[in-house]
C-alpha cells in the first residue's frame with residue numbers, strides 16, 4: 001500500500017495522519033524521534049510493535065501499564081508523569097503512544113499536562129483507535145468509575161497508522177472497532193455503507209480505515225470542540241452507553257458491540273434489517289438481553305438535554321442523520337420494539 005497522508009486542518013493545531021501499511025518500520029522518517037521519547041504502551045500490545053518503534057528512537061524509555069480500561073486512571077497517569085520527570089524530559093521532548101484507545105487517551109492527557117504540553121504522537125494499534133479515538137484530540141482518564149471525566153482537548157503532532165499491527169489483534173477486537181466505522185458510514189457516507197453490505201471487509205481493511213478517517217476528519221475540522229456536527233458521531237451511543245452500563249462482568253460487551261446494538265433501535269424500519277445483516281457479517285451482536293428499564297435509566301443519566309429528554313441521533317437513509325429529542329418513554333419504546341423487555 002502506498003502511503004496516504006491525510007492533513008488535519010485545525011489552524012495552529014494542524015497535523016498529518018499518515019496511513020501506511022508497514023509504516024511503523026519507517027516511523028523515524030515520519031515522526032521526529034531524535035530526542036527523548038516516552039513510549040507509552042500496555043501489557044496487551046505485542047512487544048514487537050513497541051520494539052519496532054523503539055529501535056528508531058534516539059533515546060526512548062518504555063512506560064507499560066496493565067492492559068484494560070481499569071488502568072485509565074489518575075494513578076497510572078501520575079506514574080507516567082513521574083517517569084517523564086525521572087527521564088529528565090523537557091519541553092522539546094515527546095510522548096508517543098503505541099496501543100489502543102486506552103493508551104492513546106492516557107498518554108495524550110499526560111502529554112497535554114506535562115510542562116503545560118509536550119509533543120504527542122499517536123501510533124494506534126487497534127481498529128477502534130485507528131478509525132476513531134486517535135483523531136479528534138480528545139484525551140482523558142476515568143475517575144471513580146466515570147469514564148473520561150478528567151481530560152483535555154489536545155491535538156497530536158502526528159498520527160501514524162499502520163494496518164499491519166492489526167495482524168495480532170483478536171478477531172473480536174477487530175469487529176469492535178469496525179462498529180464505529182459502520183456508524184460513520186451510516187451517518188455520513190451511503191457508498192461506504194453499501195461497501196460494508198456488498199464487499200469483504202477484511203479484504204479492504206486499509207480502505208475501511210481510510211474512509212473512516214476521512215469522515216472523522218471532515219467532522220472534526222468543522223466542529224473541533226463537539227458543539228454541533230460532531231454530535232452525529234454519537235449515533236448508537238445513547239442506548240449503547242446504557243447497554244454498556246448494564247452488561248458488565250460476565251456478560252460484559254465491548255464498547256463497539258454496545259454501539260452496534262444501540263444503533264439498531266435508532267435506524268428507520270426499512271434500514272434496520274440491512275444494518276443487522278452488516279453487523280452479523282462483521283461479527284457484531286444484533287440481539288440484546290439487557291433489561292430495558294436499567295438500560296434507559298443508565299442512558300438517560302448519561303446525556304441529559306432538557307429535563308429528562310435526551311438528544312438521540314437517528315438514521316432513516318444511509319448517509320444522512322437527524323437529531324431528535326427523546327423522552328425516556330420514547331427511548332424505552334424504541335428499545336423494546338427491537339430487543340423486547342430483556343432480562344439481564
Ligand SMILES: NC(=O)c1ccc[n+]([C@@H]2O[C@H](COP(=O)([O-])OP(=O)(O)OC[C@H]3O[C@@H](n4cnc5c(N)ncnc54)[C@H](O)[C@@H]3O)[C@@H](O)[C@H]2O)c1
Nearest residue numbers: 044045067100101102103125126128129133138165168169
Ligand atoms: N479519544 C477519543 O476520541 C475516544 C474515542 C473512542 C474511544 N476512546 C477510548 O478508547 C478506549 C478503547 O480503546 P480500544 O478499543 O482500542 O481498547 P484498548 O486500548 O483497551 O485495546 C484493546 C485490547 O487490545 C490490546 N491490543 C492493542 N493493540 C493490539 C494489537 N495490535 N494486537 C493485539 N492486541 C492489541 C490492548 O492491550 C487491549 O488489551 C476507551 O478507553 C475509550 O474511552 C476514546
Ligand SMILES: [Zn+2]
Nearest residue numbers: 180237255259
Ligand atoms: Zn464510541
